[in-house]
Amino acid sequence: MLIVKKFGGTSVADKERIFNVARRCIEDYKKGNEVVVVLSAMGKQTDVLLAQAKEINPNASKRELDMLLTTGEQISVSLMAMAMDSLGVPAVSLNAYQVAMHTTSVYGNARLKRIDTERIHNELESKKIVIVTGFQGVNKFDDYTTLGRGGSDTTAVALAAALHADACEIYTDVDGVFTADPRIVKSARKLDEITYDEMLELASLGAGVLHNRSVEMAKKYGVQLVVRSSLNNTEGTVVKEEVKMEKMLVSGVACDKNAARIAVIGLEDQPGVAFKLFNHLARHNVNVDIILQSVGRDGTKDISFTVKEDDLEEAVAVLERHREGSLKCQKIDVEREVAKVSIVGAGMMSNAGVAAKMFEALYDVGVNIKMISTSEIRVTVLIDEIHVEKAMNAIHEKFLLSQM
Amino acid sequence: MLIVKKFGGTSVADKERIFNVARRCIEDYKKGNEVVVVLSAMGKQTDVLLAQAKEINPNASKRELDMLLTTGEQISVSLMAMAMDSLGVPAVSLNAYQVAMHTTSVYGNARLKRIDTERIHNELESKKIVIVTGFQGVNKFDDYTTLGRGGSDTTAVALAAALHADACEIYTDVDGVFTADPRIVKSARKLDEITYDEMLELASLGAGVLHNRSVEMAKKYGVQLVVRSSLNNTEGTVVKEEVKMEKMLVSGVACDKNAARIAVIGLEDQPGVAFKLFNHLARHNVNVDIILQSVGRDGTKDISFTVKEDDLEEAVAVLERHREGSLKCQKIDVEREVAKVSIVGAGMMSNAGVAAKMFEALYDVGVNIKMISTSEIRVTVLIDEIHVEKAMNAIHEKFLLSQM
Known part of the structure; x- marks a missing residue:
């Protein structure tokens, strides 16, 4: 088996943890596997x-x-090679040049284009563990x-695809992907399996385990991922194309507190108004999420939408700038203390009533829904941020996610 | 003019010093020069x-x-580029890969073989200051x-040679090359000029300003070096092939306290004994310096020689190991508290009496000479370490080195 194993910065933050990772990799190596390790920079080095x-x-x-940041991973891979060497296993560290990890030109947020595998294959053939710098x-x-963010995950997945690896293991500080954030929902349960699409919805909803780009790439190249803990030997969660048939409707509940709602009230009710509004925002790289349009009074209309809370100021500034020009409206309202709560599940597609069941759960605990958005495998509601915990627990309970 | 400027680790140890170096380079750039900067790792980073x-x-x-150490220079060059950029001058940092600094295969002590200049020339043509990682x-x-040691000096000289630079400036924390170590000889004077050969003798004698390999390379490729201070605007010392005619006989007095004497007493007086002795040492990488052979009693002979004090233990161990075998002798004597004091000067070659004058100076202050060694431009004596200061001042005075 050829296994790609990725460890984040906290997993290599000090000598003790470096040796833990080294021993973990050596275990697989000693079973006769070829092992490629992808590392981030140590701890807070970046x-x-x-x-x-x-x-x-x-x-x-x-x-x-x-040029500066890439030194971080180079330090962790060379120290890791030294650690493995001191445990009697031959290892070699390689940076982006040595592997030849070709990317687009954009600094700070490049995309991988092509990975040369010759050097890695040569090193593996000479019975070495190969340690590669992530993120660069x-x-x-x-x-x-x-x-960019989550870059080391992407490196690992891309390497697994290029090397036709049999497994790609993403090590993190949690046991895998959960039905909900265990810090919010006490009865949250680790999932054994999840589909790429569900993982993508969860990641974009702030589950924070895997970065979207790495999941997208894994889906595109059919790389089966395992998300597991670097702290224990728990099996982890397998991310793949299809999961077993008895799969439940809903895989998990996620929340995203980095959300804010903007309501533009009293817009002229004529064609092109919505286009102009969102075009202005797009030009300033403000991503808009849930959108709601309603008819107002006196031939006007209102448009509400959510943005990331981080983008709120920029978004409002853009709108205010065009208020007297192309974007006549009566009022711009802002709500900051809101959060998105979502249920995600591939089984939803073929099952009616899932959304209704979620709304019922919220009604049961008296949580008001401000906005609703759905995709084939996701239902998202916007609620007041103070209700997040209550809402998530109610939904989790309603779908009996802890009992599977 | 194309100028290569090299700054050591102390010159880029913190923000303030980085900006000092940046301003210094920008000064040359603004005069219309093309500037290539070679940097070591920051302060104690290595x-x-x-x-x-x-x-x-x-x-x-x-x-x-x-793999680990090369991150040090990469950090300093990228930070320097940021500093110059913030001062409004376009700059680009390049590491050994990006320049393409081809070396021999030996890790830790490689030799430069070939430097590609295309990337550097392109960056210079687009009016950038080019900042290159030294040492790698x-x-x-x-x-x-x-x-290896002094590697950044070698990088600078090699770059100057490859780029056909008009000047190669090595910045250090002293004003230039002195007639003697100013900490030992108060009246020591900075030299305006010195030949490559003199510099080589001084460097190997522990003057510690420039590393031998960089001077050898400068000599080979005719790169004129300037050694000058990064702390002030003093002119510095020019190192070149020939210096002006009115040049004095002796350029400087140097001392090397990292010396020890070994005396092998009562060796059999037959052919091949000296060969065997030094062959054993050479095989263990112990370099021998001054050698003295004398006839002992009863058909035996004594061989004395100096080694670096760092190598003393190893040398004695090697000799003891062979004492019962191929190297029969009566006694192995060791003296640790000795030092080499040397005078160096290209003018010596054509002038008799220089050595005698040095010995007279030592006699005047009652310093006993234990061993003597000479080259065409150098006279070295071994004396007791406690007499170093007295000896150097007396010699310095005798040759009126402070009065030129």
């Missing part, structure tokens, strides 16, 4: 480097930031690039 | 990384150590290598 850069130049170019690549100018 | 490695694996492979290279396996 933050330390960013702070150093900020001190020198708060507006440092992304090209130089990437090289563009056509021969410059370092970084892959 | 030591910090080595300590981290040692904690993980005290016998870490040199390949992985180089890439070997034929696409692995990082480091150049």
Whole structure:
């Protein structure tokens, strides 16, 4: 078997943890597997480097930031190779140049284009564990690039795809993917399996286990992922195309508190108004989520939508700027203390009544629904942020997620 | 003019110093010069990384150590580019891969073989200051290598040669090359000029300003070096092939306290004994310096020689191991508290009496000479370490080195 194993920064934060990871990889190696390890920078190393850069130049170019940040993973992979070596197992560390991880040109947020596998295969053939820097690549100018948030997951999945690996294991500090955040829902249960699509919905809803790009890539190339804990030997959650038939309707409940609602009230009721509004926002890279349009009084209409709370100020500023021009309206209302709560499940597609059951759960505990959005495998509601815990527990209970 | 400027680790140890170096380079750039900057790792960064490695694996492979250490320079060059950028001057950092600094395969102590200049020339043409990682290279396996002690000086000289630079400036924390160590000889004077050969003799004698390999390379490729201070605007010392005619006989007095004397007494007086002795030492990488052979009593002979004090234990162990076998002798004597004091000067070659004058100076202050060694441009004596200061001042005075 060829196994790709990815460990995040906290898993290699100090000597003891580096040796833990080393032993874990050696276990697989000693069973006769070929092992490729992908690492992030140690602990808070990336933050330390960013702070150093900020001190020198708060507006440092992304090209130089990437040149700086990529040292972080290079340090962790070389130390890991030393650790394995001291445990008597031959290992070699490789950075993005040495592997040849080709990316697009965009610094700070590049996409992997192509990975050369020759060097890795050669090292594996000479019976070495191969340790690869996550998060980084090289563009056509021969410059370092970084892959943006969750980049090391993407590196691992891309490597697994390029190497036709038999398994791709993403190690994290939780036991796997849960039916809900265990910090909010006490009875939350670890899932044994989940589909790529469900994982994508959960990730975008702030479940925070895997980054969307890595899941998208895994789906595209059919890489079966395992999300598991680096702290214990629990089996983890398998992310794959299809899960077993007896699968329940709903896989999990997720919440996202990084949400805010904007209501633009009293817009002229004529064609092109919605287009203009969202076009202005898109031009300023403000992503809009749930949208609701309703007819107002006196031939006007109201448009409400949610944005990330981080983008709220920018969004309002953009709207205010165009208020006297192309975007005549009576009022712009803002609500910050709201959250999105969602149920996700591939089984939903073929089952009516799932949304109704969720709304019933919310009604039971007296939570008012402000907005609703659905996809084939997801139902999302916007509620007041203070009700999140109550709402999630009620939904979790209603779908008996803890009892499967 | 194309100028290569090299700054050591202390010159880029913190934000303030990084900006000092940045401003210094920008000064040259604004005069219309093309500027290439070579940097070492910041302050004690290399030591910090080595300590981290040692904690993980005290016998870490040199390949992985180089992978680890090369991050040090990459951090300093990227931060420097950010600093210059914030001062409004376009700059780009390049590491050994990006430049393409080809070296031999030996990790930890590689030699530069070839430097590609295309990328650097392109960046210079687009009016950027180019900042290059010192100390590092890439070997034929696409692995990082480091150049060993003084490696960043070598990088700077090699770059200056490859780019046909008009000047190569090595910045340090002293004003230039002195007639003697100013901490020992108060009246020591900075030299305006010195030849490559003199510099080589001084460096190997522990003057510690430039590393031998960089001077050898400068001589080979005719790169004119300037050694100057990063702390002030003093002119510094020019190192070149020939210096002006009115040049004095002796350029400087140097001392090396890292010396010990071994006397092997009562060896059989027959052919091949000296060969065997030094062959054993050479096989264990013990370098021998001054050698003295004398006839002993009863058909035996004595051989004395100096080694680096660091190598003393190893040398004695090697000799003891062969004492009963191929190396029969009566006694092995060791003297640790000795030092080498040397005068160096290209003018010596054509002038008799220089050595005698030095011996007179030592006689004047009652310092006993234990051994003598000479080259065309150097006279070295071995004396007791406690007399070093007295000896150096007397010699310095005798040759009126402070009055030129």
